[in-house]
Amino acid sequence: MGATALDSIDHWERIVDLLIVSLDGPRDRHDQLRGKPGSYHRAIRLLEEARSRGVNTAVVCVIGPWNLDCIEEVLDVAGQVGSWAYFQPAYRDNFRVTAGMNSDISVDDLRRIARLLREARGKGRPLGNSDGFLRLLEQGPPFGDCRKCVAGKYFGTVLPDGLVVPCHGLAALEGWHNGRERGFARAFLDMPAIKKGPGCSCSPYMESDLIFHGSPSALLTAVRRMVMPAPRGAPDTQR
Numbered sequence: 008m009g010a011t012a013l014d015s016i017d018h019w020e021r022i023v024d025l026l027i028v029s030l031d032g033p034r035d036r037h038d039q040l041r042g043k044p045g046s047y048h049r050a051i052r053l054l055e056e057a058r059s060r061g062v063n064t065a066v067v068c069v070i071g072p073w074n075l076d077c078i079e080e081v082l083d084v085a086g087q088v089g090s091w092a093y094f095q096p097a098y099r100d101n102f103r104v105t106a107g108m109n110s111d112i113s114v115d116d117l118r119r120i121a122r123l124l125r126e127a128r129g130k131g132r133p134l135g136n137s138d139g140f141l142r143l144l145e146q147g148p149p150f151g152d153c154r155k156c157v158a159g160k161y162f163g164t165v166l167p168d169g170l171v172v173p174c175h176g177l178a179a180l181e182g183w184h185n186g187r188e189r190g191f192a193r194a195f196l197d198m199p200a201i202k203k204g205p206g207c208s209c210s211p212y213m214e215s216d217l218i219f220h221g222s223p224s225a226l227l228t229a230v231r232r233m234v235m236p237a238p239r240g241a242p243d244t245q246r
């Protein structure tokens with residue numbers, strides 16, 4: 008089994024509260040979409056390594072026309088590795104939320120995804136998204152108003168180059184500061200207010216936003232994720 012990025016970091020489990028790994032589908036679909044054989048295997052190994060060190064894990068599946076049929080299988084894999092699974096629709100440009108969602112995902116698709124996920128929760132599958140998020144899916148797009156979002160106020164995102172942004176969906180805008188130059192706390196505190204934006208359906212951000220706005224379902228789902236192991240499915244020896 009190949010090495011993972013975490014192999015070179017000592018005691019990383021002491022600083023990681025939750026490890027989130029992208030999963031596009033079962034092995035063949037994931038490797039095909041990533042364009043890299045073995046990618047699925049590395050992702051699963053990382054999740055299993057984290058779980059063995061007592062770190063909570065989750066998978067995020069970005070849904071597009073290429074894997075709309077994989078929701079059940081992603082939930083199966085998540086159950087097999089003891090992770091919660093989050094789902095969200097694909098955007099045209101990850102760093103420019105204003106470009107909108109992938110045009111091949113229709114409003115009907117979003118409603119169908121929300122219905123499938125609600126049913127999955129009813130069956131006890133390891134679904135991480137809250138009902139508040141599923142309602143957001145059903146209503147959008149647009150999903151809201153970036154000016155009302157707490158990204159940049161109560162939490163921020165650090166990009167690999169050190170840029171501190173409210174969220175990666177607004178990273179293409181000008182005006183953010185680099186934490187490597189200014190200090191990360193200062194770069195966060197000096198972050199300009201968000202002036203406009205159509206909201207988004209990025210699950211980690213929206214779950215956080217819902218929590219800060221007091222959504223009971225998002226709060227309950229987050230607490231459940233923290234205190235309960237994800238419901239496990241039968242181990243798949245073919246993985």
Ligand code: SF4
Pocket residue numbers: 104151152153154156157158173174175176177201204205206207208209212213
């Ligand atoms: S809704 Fe919040 S997280 Fe989403 S793009 Fe707008 S500011 Fe960023």
